Amino acid sequence: MGEPGTKELLSLEELEASGGLRTGRKHVLSILVENKPGVLTRITGLFARRGFNIDTLTVGPTDDDQISRVTLTLDGALHPIDQVTKQLHKLVNVLKIRDLEPAETVARELALFKLAVDGASRAEVMQICEIFRGKVVDVSRRSIILEVTGTTDKIEAFERMVRPFGLVEMMRTGEIAISRGRGET
């Protein structure tokens, strides 16, 4: 460097842009927040304002009563995830955000299904429920309520199986997720 014609130390052509990338897959963000009034509104308000779509959202206590955990899932095909996490980090009450790697994460969701089944189809429904390791939590003459836990895929598969029997209602909690191994999520 220094003399004209000497080799440049860095070539501009080789620089690559970072950020703003759409990953194209589902992301599970695990967010630790201070347990203060309005925190959830700040998060959801931020998503609405920036035009980010939340697929599922769950909030619950942690082992520290000052801190809550928000688990939310969103589609990385629609949003640049780095921009989402950077905006979330700007919220003063947000302590930590982890974008969980699917391969290194255990994710579970709970769902309740109310089906309009009577004697004729009840046995068949219960059999499907057993295959999915679900539970029967309520039965009446003309209905049955089933509880299933698992990944989103499993719950969606279960829904496809039981829908033809007469699905009255379905309720899902949205996913919670925890990282595999010894380290904290």
Add this chain to the structure above:
Amino acid sequence: MRAVDAVMECLKAEGVDVVFGLPGGANLPTYDAFVDAGIRHVLVRHEAGGGHAAEGYAKATGRVGVSLGTSGPGATNLVTPIVDAMMDSVPVVFLTGQVRTDLLGTDGFQEADTIGITMPAVKHSFMITDPLEIPRAIHEAFYLARSGRPGPVLVDVPVDLSRADIPYVPVSDVHLPGYQPTTEGNAKQIRQAAKALAAARRPVLYVGGGVVNAGGSAELRELAAADRFPVTCTLMALGAFPAPHPQWLGMLGMHGTRAANYAMDEADLICCIGARFDDRITGKLSEFAPRAKFIHIDVDPAEISKVIPAHIPIVGDAKAVLAKLVAEYRALGADSSRLEEWWQRIEGWRERHPLGYTDSADSEIRPQFMVQSLHKATGGNAIVTSDVGQHQMWTAQYYDFPEPRRWINSGGLGTMGFGLPAALGAKVGCPDETVVCIAGDGSVQMNMQEMATCTQEGIDIKVFIMNNGYLGMVRQWQELFWDGRYSQVDMGAHPDFVKLADAYGATGIRLTDKTTLVDDMRAALETPGPVLVDVRVTQEENVYPMISPGQAARDMVG
């Protein structure tokens, strides 16, 4: 002591010498505390005026501004200044009163969900639920407002809690585990940026308000001096680099110079420092700076790669990063002669397309001439505030700002009515400076009532209304893009601004003759007390050059 007395102690501990506000039912205890607190309180006529005054104070001094309002309408009147401060990263603490805790949520008299209404527009806010939290919340509010990327912070205090008896213990530390701004910049990235600058043959330094906020103007000048880097500033950064200067290209963006916009268009490396690629800068995004690689320096990581993916992202305070970048760059010993060709190209644009206008053949005052005259009359060294519209753009173009914090305007939000109260606040913060407001005849009427504040408090500002009888920028767009179908832009029978000034106890002057304009302006500036000058200018003049909306920079018109 009463919580409100503790609030006064907090304000003093934060070095607050003045606040701008208006009392009401829910902040009566606070106003009682002001009686003995020894903190100057400027009584504004509308909370929005107080909020903008606090912004003007903050922008002129670099210190945190403070603005007060009562609950309900007091707080909702503050919404515009809050959003304005958020968009332009202005450090202001807003203290609002709230109804009694037992009335919260009952639609009590003058109750509004202040926290909810302002939530999308604050850097942070505190809803006080326990009077013991008040001192810590106030100190944290100041810390948040001024650190990292500055911004508005709101503290909402129910009136019963503000009367509670609490012990005041000075708070010397702030504990915000979720808030740790990165200021220093990654050393490796800074080295990479220096190397990229040394390799660039067509570099541009694109400078934004972040440099002003960080107090990084001296470091910017050093970087520019380290080689012959061309420099352009956004509307928010004017003065961060001195105008005129051989390396100064002028402002960029929609009404920037051709030299600045063409340089961005052809650059091979753009070093963005504390700016955010606003749509008024980029024009059509897909055609913005098509050949450029980007270094992006910003204290707010979320700005980096938000609009334009950065090749070398650097999170940090502009001042700290620039200082290191200068050292790294100097160590490389780059050869300046590589920029020769680039400068020839830039000089060509400058010669072919200087800023200019056709002056009148008679005594009529062209608006651009008015700004140039005010530059002469003030020695080019006044603090200048503006409203929003044509007069703002002409001031940005023709009042060459030599230093940062001399140009105070509403950039991001574009708030009409900002200029007069901002000038009031700037003058309170900088009593020894000449403070002028260049206002539009439309805009000025939005916060005209603050003339009364100026008179009562003896705040010596000079307001120059660029009176063209129109909502001029809207008229320009209707002329250019809506087939000249003027719709609701003619201001018709204005108030007589000279009489209006008189009614407010200020001095009113009307100027219509360009031949004596500079001298007449000097006389106005030398008149003691607040002065309102009605300058009649050409009615249908357009701001040029211009990147038409949705167009690329290289297709500038005018």
